[in-house]
Amino acid sequence: MAYVLTWLAPALDGVLIMLLAVVLWRLRQDPTAAWRAREETLREIFEGLRTTVAQAEGLARELDSRLGEHQTELRTLMRTSAEAVARAAAAPARPRDRERDPLTDAPSATGRLGGHDTDGPPANARDDARDPLAEARRLAAAGLGIDEIVRRVAVSPAEARVLAGLGERARRAPAANARAGERQR
Numbered sequence: 001m002a003y004v005l006t007w008l009a010p011a012l013d014g015v016l017i018m019l020l021a022v023v024l025w026r027l028r029q030d031p032t033a034a035w036r037a038r039e040e041t042l043r044e045i046f047e048g049l050r051t052t053v054a055q056a057e058g059l060a061r062e063l064d065s066r067l068g069e070h071q072t073e074l075r076t077l078m079r080t081s082a083e084a085v086a087r088a089a090a091a092p093a094r095p096r097d098r099e100r101d102p103l104t105d106a107p108s109a110t111g112r113l114g115g116h117d118t119d120g121p122p123a124n125a126r127d128d129a130r131d132p133l134a135e136a137r138r139l140a141a142a143g144l145g146i147d148e149i150v151r152r153v154a155v156s157p158a159e160a161r162v163l164a165g166l167g168e169r170a171r172r173a174p175a176a177n178a179r180a181g182e183r184q185r
Contacts, residue, residue, distance in 0.1 A: 136160055 136153045140160070144152075149160040
């Protein structure tokens, strides 16, 4: 054991010298350098946030001005349309029996029907306007085609064909009725 004790003192001295070297090496580095690097990173982040906030405020002002412009345009458009509606309501009604189709320069369907607006009931309509078959008969008697009758009145094409045939028969009927009346006498 005496042999171990003789070497123990120099070994402990060597370990202490080595620990002292490690402490000196660690103290040689700047302990605040890591903190300074973190603070610099945080400063950069805050500057980026300030720039982003300033850009967002600029975009918000621009958006607000655009919305204001759109609002004034919409108000102008609403005012203009209200004035147009008022002018249209105050304008005298024009006779529709002389209307012509702008594409073919032929009399329009309204003109062929004697001035009645076929999109709505005629001025002297009674319960016939509510009955689509009566309206289809009236259109067929006016000489409109089957496609036009189907488009204007909610009837099937088959019903429109039948009604168009009845309208044609009704046009020829006065002469046939006169002949039948003479036979019965």
